Amino acid sequence: MNQEDSKDRFCAVDRLNGNKGMAGSAMRVLSGAADLGDLVDFLSLVLDNVYSGIIVCDSDCRIVFMNRVYGDLLGTDPKAAVGDYLDKYFPHTRMPQVLSTGRSELAQRCSLKTDMPMLVNRIPLRVKDQVVGVILQTIFRDYTAMTDLISRLQGLESEVKYYKKGLNRLLSPLYSFKSIMGSSPVLAGVKAVAAKYARTEAPVLITGATGTGKEMFAHAVHSASPRSSGPFVCVNCAAIPRELLESELFGYESGAFTGASRKGKVGQIQLAHLGTLFLDEIGELSPKAQATLLRVLETKMLERLGGVKQVAVDFRLVAATNRDLREMMSRGEFRDDLYYRLNTMAVEIPPLSQRGEDIPLLVRHFLVALDHPETEVSPQAMEALQNYPWPGNVRELKNVIERAVSLSEGRMVDLEHLPREIIKAPYDEPQVCENPDSPLAEQVACFEKRVLEHALALNQGNMTKTAKMLGVSRSTLYEKCRRYDLADTEKSS
Numbered sequence: 206m207n208q209e210d211s212k213d214r215f216c217a218v219d220r221l222n223g224n225k226g227m228a229g230s231a232m233r234v235l236s237g238a239a240d241l242g243d244l245v246d247f248l249s250l251v252l253d254n255v256y257s258g259i260i261v262c263d264s265d266c267r268i269v270f271m272n273r274v275y276g277d278l279l280g281t282d283p284k285a286a287v288g289d290y291l292d293k294y295f296p297h298t299r300m301p302q303v304l305s306t307g308r309s310e311l312a313q314r315c316s317l318k319t320d321m322p323m324l325v326n327r328i329p330l331r332v333k334d335q336v337v338g339v340i341l342q343t344i345f346r347d348y349t350a351m352t353d354l355i356s357r358l359q360g361l362e363s364e365v366k367y368y369k370k371g372l373n374r375l376l377s378p379l380y381s382f383k384s385i386m387g388s389s390p391v392l393a394g395v396k397a398v399a400a401k402y403a404r405t406e407a408p409v410l411i412t413g414a415t416g417t418g419k420e421m422f423a424h425a426v427h428s429a430s431p432r433s434s435g436p437f438v439c440v441n442c443a444a445i446p447r448e449l450l451e452s453e454l455f456g457y458e459s460g461a462f463t464g465a466s467r468k469g470k471v472g473q474i475q476l477a478h479l480g481t482l483f484l485d486e487i488g489e490l491s492p493k494a495q496a497t498l499l500r501v502l503e504t505k506m507l508e509r510l511g512g513v514k515q516v517a518v519d520f521r522l523v524a525a526t527n528r529d530l531r532e533m534m535s536r537g538e539f540r541d542d543l544y545y546r547l548n549t550m551a552v553e554i555p556p557l558s559q560r561g562e563d564i565p566l567l568v569r570h571f572l573v574a575l576d577h578p579e580t581e582v583s584p585q586a587m588e589a590l591q592n593y594p595w596p597g598n599v600r601e602l603k604n605v606i607e608r609a610v611s612l613s614e615g616r617m618v619d620l621e622h623l624p625r626e627i628i629k630a631p632y633d634e635p636q637v638c639e640n641p642d643s644p645l646a647e648q649v650a651c652f653e654k655r656v657l658e659h660a661l662a663l664n665q666g667n668m669t670k671t672a673k674m675l676g677v678s679r680s681t682l683y684e685k686c687r688r689y690d691l692a693d694t695e696k697s698s
């Protein structure tokens with residue numbers, strides 16, 4: 206086809222436009238009553254109004270179509286350009302290569318005569334496997350805008366990476382079995398059992414009195430499990446109001462209830478996907494939440510509140526409680542099917558009173574953790590610590606050591622730095638005087654003598670320490686010791 210022929214061909218569109226008008230053609234195409242002329246007209250209209258610049262070349266690299274956008278970019282009349290060789294506008298055009306290889310070149314950088322960098326696609330046009338032309342299409346007319354966009358995307362990507370890292374840190378376990386201090390046979394046995402359970406996929410139930418280390422065990426189970434590289438998501442059922450707990454656990458769709466966020470919310474179970482969900486204080490779950498949790502455990506499918514779509518969730522459940530679930534079950538407050546599901550792998554942490562031999566190790570551990578590795582504990586103070594029943598278990602011990610370190614200002618921890626209830630006093634002995642019928646003054650004197658004897662014994666007769674411990678002056682203590690004939694207990698002052 207020579208240049209004049211192709212110009213003629215495209216002048217036909219002009220004639221159509223002139224005869225019938227673009228708007229008329231478009232209306233006929235849109236209402237389904239178009240003829241061929243209308244169609245040509247309509248397609249020109251569409252191609253002139255797309256955002257991209259479009260040029261179509263024939264197999265000789267001559268322009269057979271240019272849309273208005275490319276005409277504007279080149280500063281030329283698009284219709285007048287029809288029939289021109291492409292290298293008139295692009296001296297280094299790669300269109301001949303695309304014609305010969307038949308391979309598309311996508312998102313390639315290209316510069317116009319004006320030196321404005323752009324990104325273009327070069328796409329071969331095929332008819333029955335034969336390349337008959339090429340389409341040149343701009344995808345970013347302004348390369349600078351695109352590089353801005355790319356650098357903004359890169360910025361966002363690194364921001365996402367930063368937050369992901371932070372989230373992973375938050376969702377990572379803090380403890381392993383190594384962090385659980387204690388070498389008593391009873392604790393070592395429990396640790397060994399828990400480590401075995403950790404390697405399975407079954408739910409684990411951790412029980413024990415307050416402060417025994419249930420949360421530490423839950424972290425350790427996750428750390429020692431095949432899911433250790435996945436998230437560790439902690440939900441304390443006692444810390445969240447019951448009415449909110451379900452939405453927190455299972456998530457909700459937008460508008461699921463009044464006050465719900467418009468965007469909906471991902472539940473903690475879904476966040477634990479491929480990791481472990483730690484449900485602390487599981488005894489606080491409402492009966493409805495217990496039923497839903499059991500269903501999710503059994504089907505491994507989750508349905509957000511107010512939603513219909515089910516999503517697959519793959520998480521391992523570790524639960525903890527200091528309540529007696531069996532008793533709750535007998536009162537109908539805890540579902541028996543959920544209880545039996547959880548109780549197959551049960552870990553019961555013994556109270557600290559059953560593992561007194563762990564106390565020196567724990568004390569040393571806390572002194573180091575408090576940054577006082579040099580601080581010593583006197584033998585009397587350690588004996589008192591080992592004789593105390595520790596109703597608050599390890600947490601209470603930790604607090605007592607923290608207080609003692611600050612009272613002793615980092616020097617040796619002695620009896621005077623321990624709370625009164627730990628320095629076992631005779632006050633709680635049921636009978637304070639041998640003769641309960643004697644007058645009050647006599648009974649009080651008898652009791653006072655025993656208190657002094659006990660305090661002196663704890664302080665190995667040291668009058669200064671005893672006076673400080675009892676909150677009296679040294680002269681008062683001397684006077685009282687003389688009165689009760691205890692003066693010879695003094696060893697040093």
Ligand SMILES: Nc1ncnc2c1ncn2[C@@H]1O[C@H](COP(=O)(O)OP(=O)(O)OP(=O)(O)O)[C@@H](O)[C@H]1O
Binds near residue numbers: 422
């Ligand atoms: N064996 C241990 N070694 C070191 N620290 C321990 C040990 N056991 C408990 N602790 C510490 O004691 C404190 C209480 O532990 P944790 O929170 O795990 O107890 P809990 O059984 O979950 O208590 P609660 O029932 O009150 O929630 C924590 O500071 C924990 O680090």
Ligand SMILES: [Mg+2]
Binds near residue numbers: 419420485
């Ligand atoms: Mg806890």
